[in-house]
Amino acid sequence: MKIVDTLVTSSAQQTTVSGIGRFRADFPILDIKVDDKPLVYLDNAASSQMPQAVINCLVRYQKTQHANIHRAVHYLSNLATQEYEAARCKLQNFIGAHEDREVIFTSGTTDSINLVMHGYGRKFIQSGDEIILSELEHHSNIVPWQMLAEERGAHIRVAPINDAGELLVEEYEKLFNSRTRFVALSHVSNALGSINPIKRMIAIAHQHDVPVLIDGAQAAPHLKIDVQDLDCDFYAFSAHKMCGPTGVGILYGKAHLLESMQPFKGGGDMIVSVSFEKTTYNEIPYKFEAGTPPIAAAIGFGAAIDYLEQIGLDAIADYEHELLLYASEQIRVIPGVKIIGDCPDKVAVISFVIDGIHPHDVGTLLNQEGIAVRTGHHCAQPIMQRFNVAATSRASFSFYNTKKEIDALVAGIRSVQKVFAQ
Amino acid sequence: MSLKSIYQEVILDHNRKPRNYGSLDHPTHHATGHNPLCGDRIDLDVNMLDGRIEEIVFQGESCAICKASSSMMTSAVKGKSRQEAEALIQEFRDMLVSRENKDFDHLGRLKVLAGVRDLPTRVKCAILPWHTLHAAMNSTGDATTEADGHLNKPVANNY
Ligand SMILES: Cc1ncc(COP(=O)(O)O)c(C=O)c1O
Numbered sequence: 399m400k401i402v403d404t405l406v407t408s409s410a411q412q413t414t415v416s417g418i419g420r421f422r423a424d425f426p427i428l429d430i431k432v433d434d435k436p437l438v439y440l441d442n443a444a445s446s447q448m449p450q451a452v453i454n455c456l457v458r459y460q461k462t463q464h465a466n467i468h469r470a471v472h473y474l475s476n477l478a479t480q481e482y483e484a485a486r487c488k489l490q491n492f493i494g495a496h497e498d499r500e501v502i503f504t505s506g507t508t509d510s511i512n513l514v515m516h517g518y519g520r521k522f523i524q525s526g527d528e529i530i531l532s533e534l535e536h537h538s539n540i541v542p543w544q545m546l547a548e549e550r551g552a553h554i555r556v557a558p559i560n561d562a563g564e565l566l567v568e569e570y571e572k573l574f575n576s577r578t579r580f581v582a583l584s585h586v587s588n589a590l591g592s593i594n595p596i597k598r599m600i601a602i603a604h605q606h607d608v609p610v611l612i613d614g615a616q617a618a619p620h621l622k623i624d625v626q627d628l629d630c631d632f633y634a635f636s637a638h639k640m641c642g643p644t645g646v647g648i649l650y651g652k653a654h655l656l657e658s659m660q661p662f663k664g665g666g667d668m669i670v671s672v673s674f675e676k677t678t679y680n681e682i683p684y685k686f687e688a689g690t691p692p693i694a695a696a697i698g699f700g701a702a703i704d705y706l707e708q709i710g711l712d713a714i715a716d717y718e719h720e721l722l723l724y725a726s727e728q729i730r731v732i733p734g735v736k737i738i739g740d741c742p743d744k745v746a747v748i749s750f751v752i753d754g755i756h757p758h759d760v761g762t763l764l765n766q767e768g769i770a771v772r773t774g775h776h777c778a779q780p781i782m783q784r785f786n787v788a789a790t791s792r793a794s795f796s797f798y799n800t801k802k803e804i805d806a807l808v809a810g811i812r813s814v815q816k817v818f819a820q
Numbered sequence: 821m822s823l824k825s826i827y828q829e830v831i832l833d834h835n836r837k838p839r840n841y842g843s844l845d846h847p848t849h850h851a852t853g854h855n856p857l858c859g860d861r862i863d864l865d866v867n868m869l870d871g872r873i874e875e876i877v878f879q880g881e882s883c884a885i886c887k888a889s890s891s892m893m894t895s896a897v898k899g900k901s902r903q904e905a906e907a908l909i910q911e912f913r914d915m916l917v918s919r920e921n922k923d924f925d926h927l928g929r930l931k932v933l934a935g936v937r938d939l940p941t942r943v944k945c946a947i948l949p950w951h952t953l954h955a956a957m958n959s960t961g962d963a964t965t966e967a968d969g970h971l972n973k974p975v976a977n978n979y
Contacts, residue, residue: 758883817827820832
């Protein structure tokens with residue numbers, strides 16, 4: 399009995415803040431060198447790296463399980479179908495969805511948002527209607543709604559943020575009126591890292607009977623998501639930002655909404671019967687999965703979910719927060735460096751500018767030290783305009799990053815300043 | 821030369837003390853260049869007299885590579901005929917995007933910018949002023965690096 403107890407405590411401790419470092423060894427790519435310098439990969443918000451477990455899953459699938467799904471009676475097709483549907487269930491559990499048919503595989507967040515724009519927006523949004531977005535959105539949660547607004551003669555209203563990068567909920571609330579038909583918000587800003595108070599914002603929208611889509615591309619890799627607790631109507635994210643492969647993501651939608659929507663793409667698998675007179679659409683989720691989906695990638699996504707759950711999203715969030723505090727404290731005090739969007743409620747993303755030095759030069763010189771950061775407008779030009787900068791440098795951290803790497807970043811920033819000070 | 825030393829030795833010199841920086845009151849030719857990817861923007865004013873570039877100045881918001889390239893370009897083309905300038909634009913562009921190992925010694929000091937070849941994402945920054953000069957001389961008014969399809973392809977095959 400005693401032995402069992404110790405085992406339990408020690409395995410629990412392994413996934414606490416200090417123990418999380420051991421997972422770094424699972425990522426073969428982190429050992430590469432860039433011009434003889436060890437890679438310091440701090441561009442996780444753009445795309446994260448893949449652990450061996452997910453690589454193994456992809457290899458195993460291609461070597462022993464691959465066939466098209468839902469179509470044939472043979473052994474491999476059955477196996478591939480089972481694996482694909484098992485991945486759907488993993489995602490269902492990961493986000494706490496009520497049913498697995500509420501999880502649609504898409505090619506990624508962008509595709510998921512476009513699905514809702516076409517399937518819901520084009521069916522229900524009319525001339526004069528209003529759609530609320532926030533100032534923090536990624537282009538992929540702006541452009542589809544603009545296209546819809548233009549096509550329908552609808553209007554976009556934008557919820558503002560303050561100088562710290564926090565959404566102003568009171569201002570957001572004021573945007574609602576009798577023409578408001580839809581709200582699309584990011585859970586976490588990709589450019590700044592701010593975590594938005596979406597639960598409150600969803601409740602406000604629901605008081606006005608307006609459905610809400612949440613772009614969770616930057617949240618799902620870092621925070622525990624519970625779609626039923628949030629009560630969001632749609633939730634979208636991509637596998638490649640959370641240890642999975644590119645080319646796959648999901649759209650969660652409440653079943654009754656998905657059922658009310660028109661299909662986005664037409665083709666095989668999304669039908670029950672087809673004749674030239676009439677086609678009957680399949681049930682959800684298949685109604686929205688026309689054609690052969692990214693089967694291998696979806697199964698790999700499932701493996702990535704297993705991997706993240708084995709570490710624990712809470713342990714990940716705690717450790718990444720520690721990294722954020724460590725990095726913010728050091729970067730904040732470097733003279734001439736300013737963090738854009740320095741609010742308390744953030745994931746581990748630091749967007750910064752250096753006086754007199756263009757972010758592209760910062761990125762190029764950091765790259766000479768093996769340090770990978772993203773520089774540019776981060777597909778969020780409205781945010782750049784809000785802060786009156788053309789671009790920023792962005793360091794985004796994952797649970798496999800270390801404080802030593804943050805030290806390297808800080809030293810790198812100082813050495814960029816030194817080059818320019820000569 | 822490593823990129824860091826290019827920065828240290830050349831680019832920063834032009835960044836701190838850009839040559840031909842400013843604007844002209846009544847330029848005969850003008851164009852604005854944009855690089856939407858990094859937000860670089862430069863304005864180029866040119867006075868052409870008898871088919872020669874008599875005066876050329878630039879100003880704008882840009883990264884150090886773009887600024888250095890602008891500064892060096894304006895020095896290099898001043899006094900040149902339109903044809904000579906167009907030829908130089910072509911050669912400079914070739915130096916940054918061509919896959920052949922040609923000799924670009926005749927480009928003189930401009931050759932130092934060849935180091936940018938290894939950074940496909942920065943090639944556009946170096947080429948922007950040259951595109952803008954071409955646009956100004958042809959009175960098209962605006963230049964963007966996006967219109968040059970070659971710039972979106974990987975540049976040198978040294979990976
Ligand atoms: C907040 C946010 N939304 C949407 C996207 C688009 O994701 P994807 O390119 O995987 O479709 C991203 C990715 O950069 C993002 O950060």
